[in-house]
Amino acid sequence: MRTNRIYVDAEFIVGSPLELPPAQTRHLSQVLRLGTGDPLVLFNGDGRDYAARLLESGRHAAKVVIEAGGEPEPIAPLRIHLAIGISRGERMDFALQKAVELGVQRLTPLFTKRSQVKLDGTRLDKRTEHWRGVVVSACEQSGRRRIPILDKAEPLEAWLETQSSGGLLLDPAAPIALPDLDAPNGDLALLIGPEGGLSPGERGLACARGFRGVRLGPRILRTETAPLAAIAVIQALWGDFRGA
Known part of the structure; x- marks a missing residue:
């Protein structure tokens, strides 16, 4: 099963809802065609992936809930x-x-x-x-x-x-x-x-x-x-x- 992974420039708080920016909203609804309840992975550049789930999904607005934070990305040796x-x-x-x-x-x-x-x-x-x-x-x-x-x-x-x-x-x-x-x-x-x-x-x-x-x-x-x-x-x- 493909993992839909999206970058969002925002602070993630586990258990809290997050309204997605317009560009990511369009991508989820028009390209990936995800709907309410679908899982996805978000990251914001802090070194972790975050499991999330769509609470609302439409052409002009989308909201997710952050369910869990993943392990930090290992530090590169070079x-x-x-x-x-x-x-x-x-x-x-x-x-x-x-x-x-x-x-x-x-x-x-x-x-x-x-x-x-x-x-x-x-x-x-x-x-x-x-x-x-x-x-x-x-x-x-x-x-x-x-x-x-x-x-x-x-x-x-x-x-x-x-x-x-x-x-x-x-x-x-x-x-x-x-x-x-x-x-x-x-x-x-x-x-x-x-x-x-x-x-x-x-x-x-x-x-x-x-x-x-x-x-x-x-x-x-x-x-x-x-x-x-x-x-x-x-x-x-x-x-x-x-x-x-």
Whole structure:
């Protein structure tokens, strides 16, 4: 039996009713077609799932009762921070969605010299809100009970200024492969460029801030494929794939 799992930005109190926001109400009634008495699972990002049941269900209003709180999500052995050059349309959505499913804790979209997407002001705010929706939806699907941090997009140079401990830079020309590295100590920043990769100058800046170039294999991967392959390898080597 499928579990219907919904994110709601609200405080949950076991035994108390909760009126759902309009977006979740529409999703329950028009997409999932749930009715009064149906069970569902809610989460709000505090690290737990909450069993709930629909008290009222309609096109314009829905109310649930919180029945029980679940166990907290285990703390990840490796906290992965993905910083990725902004790519066009669905490529960026795909990369963020799958990175969340694979367990990253933080995401930072970056403007780089080869980024083909220009965003500022209201357009950037709208795109950031869209990306947050992608992140939340990926958590709903994958069972994550904590929402990864999504930073507002910023220029690569500005972001590098805040990175004192370095990290890994995906570079198909690097002499070192991921499995050749020692295990990181708790935190790992992973930097990946947009379509066309980072410029030589940007790679130089990253290396000057302590980033180390690593390769995945003999092939050059697309910007939406590279982070997924890298994160999967990282999780298998040092992260929570080892205990799966």
